[in-house]
Amino acid sequence: MSATLTLVDLLGAGALLLWGLRMVRTGVTRAFGAGLRHWIGVGTRNRLAAFLAGLGATVAVQSSTATALMTASFASRELVSTAMALAVMIGADVGTSLVARILALDVHWLSPALFLAGVAAFMASEASRPRAVARALVGLGLMLLALKLLGAATEPMRDSPLIRSLLAALGEAPLLAVLVAALLAIVASSSLAVVLVVMSLAAAGELTPGLAVALVLGANLGGAVPPYLATATYGPSARRVTLGNLAVRLAGCLLVLPLAGRLGQALASFSAGPASLVVDAHVAFNMALALLFLPLVGALGALAQRVLPAPQPEERGPRHLDESALDTPAVALACAARETLRVGDVVETMLARSLDALRRDDIKLRHEIAKMDDEVDDLQEAVKLYLSRLGRDGLDDADARRSTEILSFAINLEHMGDIIVKSLLDLVAKKTRHHLRFSDEGLAEIEALHARTMENLRIAMGIFISRDVKLARQLLEVKTEIRALERTSAERHIERLREGRLETLQTSALHLDVLRDLKRINAHITSVAYPILDEAGELRQSRLRPHPAGDEAAARSGRAAAH
Structure with missing residues (x-):
């Protein structure tokens, strides 16, 4: 039982040390974070200045x-x-x-004085910076208290045969000792905390x-x-810094580990104690590093x-708008159609990922979709300018109609992207x-309408190329079916509201707004069919039914003209 209590005391003191370290770090960062970032930013003129900037910042945030x-x-x-960033990291390690x-x-x-000062400063002010400083003071007090508790917790280890055997085994396998300490530092996310724990073990005379x-x-x-x-998950420029720092420490360990015993004896000859x-x-x-x-x-x-080389810049500009084809309208229109299909592919990806963002509340995915919308805007603008240059020397009727169709579809795709980013993502x-x-029922209805919208977009892109009247x-x-699907889902949603379903009550406006946005996207999708059907003579001039009074007046007018 005493061994268990000793272990609990040791782990508790270690946890308190980590918590105090976190309080100091967050307190100093909140109070002086902008200044520290400025310190690091301006302190990279040369390697020595960068080294000192990293050292000073790390001493501050610990x-x-x-x-x-x-x-x-x-x-x-x-x-x-990268070189100056590595100099900052070397300074941070010394810090x-x-x-x-x-x-x-x-x-x-x-420790008690720091607690008193920290609590008093926190209660005396409502401003964020003094409270952050107070937080750092309390954290520093907790760290000092934790070190005292660690010393007390490691005291009984002197009489523990198990601990002695374990430490003796590690002493015979220095590489294993390195791996154990490294694992503890990874779990604790702090080399400082592990060094302080090792210091407490050494004070107990067991190392x-x-x-x-080691x-x-x-x-x-x-x-x-x-x-x-x-x-x-950062870019190569950021990963080079942390990878370089890891490589420096690994190289240092490989150089020093074979000499750990001799160096330890040499240090023991002039150190004040274990x-x-x-x-x-x-x-x-x-x-030394x-x-x-x-x-x-x-x-x-x-x-x-x-x-970690820099990635090749993504080709964000148009790929298919061949300037040399402008003299041949048929070829140029094919180029513009291909580029518009590329816009459609980007919008399709945005639409698919918007459902993932809605399901998972994924903030990172929302940012990615917003970047795609910028690409849609740029490509749509490029298609528009390309087509405007094509018409300078005049086009025959068929080419002019096709140019208008391409431009219309590109604009509608851009509007779909705007709905996704400015409305759907806001709902997310x-x-x-x-x-x-x-x-569960509401999400299933949204997914069903979303799947139908995705299918319609793919069909629309096929129609855009084939111009198939059927x-x-x-x-x-399908536009009528979409309206019916949206109306049915809304009615079922109202029924769940009447039943008092908590999730439905909380997401009522959200659910209806998502349905509305998908319906709006479908309206833009179906627009690709109108010019094709109009050219084939399969559209009426008006969707309104003829008014009876208007028919009678027209008949009277016709009879009067006959007389």
């Missing part, structure tokens, strides 16, 4: 991970070169070791100097992994660019913001 993410964001926007050195001082008696060095190496290696994972040895090893390792790799950041940056944002959920008539008849 997290090299936070500094890494800020630096990666600058690199992703091309505001800092986190200096934080460990400061926290290793026996100043746990400051050999060589094992202490665990410090693992903590440093593992601390570089969370930033790399956090930027996995706990001090851990922190000294942490500082010495990062200072800085001396070795800071002059090489240019070469490291070039190597990172070769490993509203659903996400208010944590709303459609009923298909055009079928598509126009």
Whole structure:
């Protein structure tokens, strides 16, 4: 039972240390985040300035991970070169070791004073910055308290045969010790927290100097992994920074690990004690990396660019609008039709992904769809300008009609994109913001109408190319079916409202607005059929039934003319 309680005490103290570290990081970031970002941004004129910027920022936020993410964001926007960003990261690694050195001082008696100052500052002000500073003060107090609790929790380990056996086994397998410490740093997302825990274990007298060095190496290696994972979905410019930092630490571990025992003994000869040895090893390792790799950041940056090259820019402009074909209207119209079909493909993708965004409340997907709409706008404008140049020398009637059809369909596709982005995606944002959920029946009805809309869009693009009168008539008849489907879904929705279904009550306006938007998109889709049917003589001039009074007046007028 005592072993279990000791483990709970150790884990609880570790959790408190992580929470205090998080409070300091978030507090300083909220209070001085803009200043720190500016500090990093302007501090990259040369490698030494970049090194000092990373060191200062990390001492402030007590997290090299936070500094890494800020630096990666600058690199992703091309505001800092890869070489200078790596210099910032080397400084950040030294900064986190200096934080460990400061926290290793026996100043746990400051903890109550920091709690008092933090709580008083928080209660005395309503402004965001003073409250953020207060949060950082309380977090620092929690960290000092946690270190005291860690020391108390590791005290019983001196008499534990199990712990002694485990640490002895790790001492015989330094590579395993490195991997264990790295895993702990990855789980905790903090090399600093693991180094402080190792320091507490060392203070209990259970770590050999060589094992202490191996665990410090693992903590440093593992601390570089969370930033790399956090930027996995970023662009190459951002990933180069975290990958380069990980490579530097890995190279350092590979160089030092074979000498861990000897270096540990050497450090033990002048360190104040086992706990001090851990922190000294942490500082010495990062200072050595800085001396070795800071002059090489240019070469490291070039190597990172070769490993993660910049992607080829996407071809956003028109692909099929051949300028040389403008002298041959038939060929030019075919080019414009092909480009318009490309617009249709983009709109089809937007429409398909809009349903995924609606189902999953996916913010990232919403941004991707919005970018696609920009492409639709650009391509539609290019088609319009291309067709306007085609008509300068005059077109025969058939080519003029085809030009109008192409332009009309391109404009309708652009309107569909606007509905998706400016209306459907706004509804997705509203659903996400208010944590709303459609009923199963309501979502099924939306999915059915959406599937029919997707099918109609594909048919419309086929009609656009083939100009098939029969298909055009079928598509126009579908418009009536869409209205009926939308009306039926709305009626079923009203029935669920009468039943008092909670999900239906919460999403009533949202459900009806989605149906309305899909109906509007279908109206633009069916527009492709009108010019084809009109040319074939299958459209009436008016959809209104003849008025009886108007028929009688026309008859009287005809009789009068006959007389």
